[in-house]
Amino acid sequence: MTKKQKDLQSPIDFQGNVEKNSQNVLLSVQNLRVWFELRHLGFGHAGYVHAVDGVSFDLHNREAIAIVGESGCGKSSLMKTILALYKPTKGDIIFDDKNINQLKGESKMWYRSKVGFIQQDPYGAMAPFMSIQRILEEPLIINGVKDKTQCVDRIHKVLNEVKMEPVEEFLPKFPHMLSGGQQQRIVIARAMILQPKLLVADEPVSMLDASVRVEILKLLRGLQEIHGLAVIYVTHDLSTVRYFSDRVFVMYAGKIIEKSEVNLLVNDPLHPYTQALLEATSEPDSANAKIMKQIPPGEPPSLVNPPAGCRFHLRCPYIIKGVCDVKEPPEFIKEENHIVSCWLYE
Numbered sequence: 591m592t593k594k595q596k597d598l599q600s601p602i603d604f605q606g607n608v609e610k611n612s613q614n615v616l617l618s619v620q621n622l623r624v625w626f627e628l629r630h631l632g633f634g635h636a637g638y639v640h641a642v643d644g645v646s647f648d649l650h651n652r653e654a655i656a657i658v659g660e661s662g663c664g665k666s667s668l669m670k671t672i673l674a675l676y677k678p679t680k681g682d683i684i685f686d687d688k689n690i691n692q693l694k695g696e697s698k699m700w701y702r703s704k705v706g707f708i709q710q711d712p713y714g715a716m717a718p719f720m721s722i723q724r725i726l727e728e729p730l731i732i733n734g735v736k737d738k739t740q741c742v743d744r745i746h747k748v749l750n751e752v753k754m755e756p757v758e759e760f761l762p763k764f765p766h767m768l769s770g771g772q773q774q775r776i777v778i779a780r781a782m783i784l785q786p787k788l789l790v791a792d793e794p795v796s797m798l799d800a801s802v803r804v805e806i807l808k809l810l811r812g813l814q815e816i817h818g819l820a821v822i823y824v825t826h827d828l829s830t831v832r833y834f835s836d837r838v839f840v841m842y843a844g845k846i847i848e849k850s851e852v853n854l855l856v857n858d859p860l861h862p863y864t865q866a867l868l869e870a871t872s873e874p875d876s877a878n879a880k881i882m883k884q885i886p887p888g889e890p891p892s893l894v895n896p897p898a899g900c901r902f903h904l905r906c907p908y909i910i911k912g913v914c915d916v917k918e919p920p921e922f923i924k925e926e927n928h929i930v931s932c933w934l935y936e
């Protein structure tokens with residue numbers, strides 16, 4: 591095992607007790623497509639950005655998965671569709687046996703209360719003119735918590751959990767009076783306030799100083815364990831996935847190309863893109879973790895006219911001509927909990 595692989599292995603003994611069976615599925619993403627229509631040019635049809643293009647996976651209760659991939663590969667589009675902020679072009683998202691596309695009114699509100707969202711930019715995620723108290727009160731009021739004492743209790747509890755103490759000191763403050771790490775703690779508190787079942791964290795630490803990045807990841811992981819939450823952690827940095835081990839999905843140009851348990855992925859990456867991504871991975875607490883390295887040389891393909899066959903074939907050193915550039919690789923099961931979409935594993 592290389593030093594990098596050792597470093598990437600989880601120092602934390604992750605709960606290996608998640609039941610991965612069909613009865614325990616919390617969220618099922620089924621052949622999801624999210625295409626954005628380009629602006630019309632005159633009478634012509636300019637086409638679509640195929641941001642998410644045939645993504646399927648199941649997430650179980652209490653399970654944490656990481657979705658990793660380069661900038662522009664479709665991670666946020668996938669998350670925003672799961673959060674019901676975008677409508678799928680095709681495919682279904684089933685949460686707790688309900689199709690989220692069919693939810694309206696109260697049932698949509700119920701869904702939003704069950705899924706907490708943690709954005710990349712904590713300052714941008716909060717109204718600058720609202721105090722911390724109002725920011726945390728708002729979702730409670732919208733969701734019908736009218737009892738003042740209940741509201742206050744809940745806010746205190748959640749602020750204690752995210753270590754914003756003494757609570758009374760922070761309640762009257764405004765977002766600009768807090769550090770980046772504290773702002774992200776408030777965003778996490780707001781995501782937790784309605785006691786969700788699932789947390790979606792889209793690059794939650796990439797805009798924070800290296801010194802607080804690990805602290806915030808550990809906080810999220812602690813909350814996940816205490817409350818038995820399912821978590822989808824989105825990142826472009828593989829080095830941070832150990833804080834949410836269990837499974838990792840690698841995304842490339844709108845598709846998931848490898849699905850694996852984290853240790854299997856780190857020790858035996860199968861897809862040539864995953865191998866390159868791992869090679870380019872830096873430590874989460876090093877100063878250069880914000881920089882996206884070139885992995886490997888070359889640009890990701892156009893999502894408006896994606897190439898035929900494997901979407902990685904234009905950059906792949908192992909391309910099988912006449913196969914990879916013609917036929918799209920299906921999912922091959924290499925071993926238990928390790929699936930890859932690459933013709934090398936046919």
Ligand SMILES: Nc1ncnc2c1ncn2[C@@H]1O[C@H](COP(=O)(O)OP(=O)(O)OP(=O)(O)O)[C@@H](O)[C@H]1O
Pocket residue numbers: 626627639640641659660661662663664665666667668826893
């Ligand atoms: N609302 C939108 N309208 C049109 N195109 C969009 C929209 N949102 C995203 N896209 C396009 O979809 C593709 C995927 O973008 P997305 O933001 O999902 O990627 P990402 O993996 O989250 O990238 P990053 O790591 O930079 O956040 C990009 O080409 C982007 O320009």
Ligand code: SF4
Pocket residue numbers: 861862863900901902903904906907908909910914919931932933934
């Ligand atoms: S399918 Fe072919 S081009 Fe794609 S990653 Fe595998 S070997 Fe490379």
Ligand SMILES: [Mg+2]
Pocket residue numbers: 665666667792
């Ligand atoms: Mg994004």
